[in-house]
Amino acid sequence: MRKLSVSVLKLTSCSGCLNEVLYSLVARAELLRYLNISYFTELQDSNAIEDVDVAIVEGSIVNSEQEELVKQVREKSRVLIALGTCAVFGGVQSLRAGEDLRTVVLASYPNPDHIKVLPEVKSVDSVVNVDYRFSGCPANGEALARFLVKLVMGGSESPIVESLCSECKRKGILCVTVFDGKPCLGPITLSGCGALCPSFRRGCYGCYGLNALIVDREKLEEFSKVVERLGMSREDFMAMLKAFSYSSLTKSSSSR
């Protein structure tokens, strides 16, 4: 086992994912001993981006500075991890995509001149190659910590791509769609959260992002009819997709 040098980059995001990771790391003092954190905007003053083993990137890209920064970090890291739905899919700020930028900015900031944003919201992998993805809003900090343990030990992990329903069923949760007739986005959403919403007998709203390796446009259309029949408006459905799966909607996914 050897120490890993790590840089942690925060782009446009709420820091919720990094907080989750911090909680998990704090509970694992033994892992922290093997991590040499060389760059972390929220913990350190250093602004120098050095060569590292692992770069963890939270957030999506909304201006050209961020794009440059991510490219630099990619060049200087052996393994790049996209952390959270913002990094993997664009995240909630994608809701503004397609809207008039000035109106959006003015809605929140009195002086819009300080805000430098592009009309588009980009996921990290639309700009650089990503090695591992941990989506989720927020991401599962435990999953990332377990993965870091493996990296420290010289190992790795093959991602398992399945829908939330797999996880939900393994947990023994009675299906809220079939049993309660509640709309649930689990069937088209990536697993990883531990079926949190269904375990409270609520429908999933898709915060881990679309299972785009399977769900193409036609399937999405078919699925939308099912949730609509169960009472979710098309508008709400589209808003959830945009908020948590934006980058996969703009890609023309092939039929899987």
Added chain:
Amino acid sequence: MSRMLGEYFEGSVLLLENLILALKEQGLRVLSYKLEGDLPVIGEVSRLSDLLIDYTDIQSPGSYRLAKEVKGVFRHTQYSPKHLLHYPTQVIYEISDDFEIIRTKDDFPPSVLFGIKPCDLAAIEVLDKVLERDDVYQARRARIEYIVVEECVEPGGTCFCGSIGTGPAVAKGYDIAYARLGDQVLFKVGSEKGLKLVEKVGLTPASDETLRRYNEALNEARRKASRIPPFNVVVRALEDVAVAEGFWREASARCVGCTNCNMVCPTCFCTEFSDYADLSGKAWRERHWFGCLSFTYGQVAGQHFRPELFMRYRHFVLHKFLFYQRQVGLPGCVGCGRCITWCPMGIDLREVVSRAVGYVGR
């Protein structure tokens, strides 16, 4: 015929309580379909009123409701005996820091499966063979001391066991079977152990009249549960359409690959491993259910056996109807209808395999 007659008994529905108590007296845990809050699950019961005796499950593609009604007819739920015998998620062993493999201790107590359905029993028979060399499953299976089956006088909305031949009655593999005919219950004895139990509970031999009613009810149920062409016809048709890509693209057009069908199917046995470690040197291997409809299933280093969803859907159906036969000599689909009811898209396997019969490729 007269010897068989001697194996039929009858009694009031309340005698089921005596049966449960007699089993519990032997120190056995009795497992059955029951309610947990308002949720139909499978788990430990201790008296007749724990059973879903006054409930009816209303099942249709993509929908399940439970109705409370006196003398209801309960079939099954999302869960099946698979949940008890082949755990959804479990750590199967740990590896110590000096590389010793420590098997996880299994504390499954001696148990009884009570009131499971004929299709459930057929599914256990399949799992017994498929998981023949799985010592985790076998250890648990060996602790099932009795199997008490409830035969179905009224099939559910998605049942089709009659076409497969796995229900609504049982022929072997059980200790006691019973069928509810109103307030009367007809009991069938399937083993020496079962016979001893029946004697203890004080059942009387069934009258000709009860037997006649039983046969009538079961024949009617078999007719109702024959909702697809007979199994052999379906098998031949599926052999013919096996390579007809258009058929499978159409059949899976609405499928979103969510794997609910895999998870609820009482004969789906596939698992995936996840390894975990902590830095103290301890590592452990977790085994969990894994569905062939998911993307990663069929993925191997650098390649994918079934990259498109229609291929995986086709695999699911052909495995159930053709390949299990070759693997273990039994149909892999027992006709329980769970994959139809619990599919959020309401995709109906009965329709798909029925369409295969007489399908002319375009």
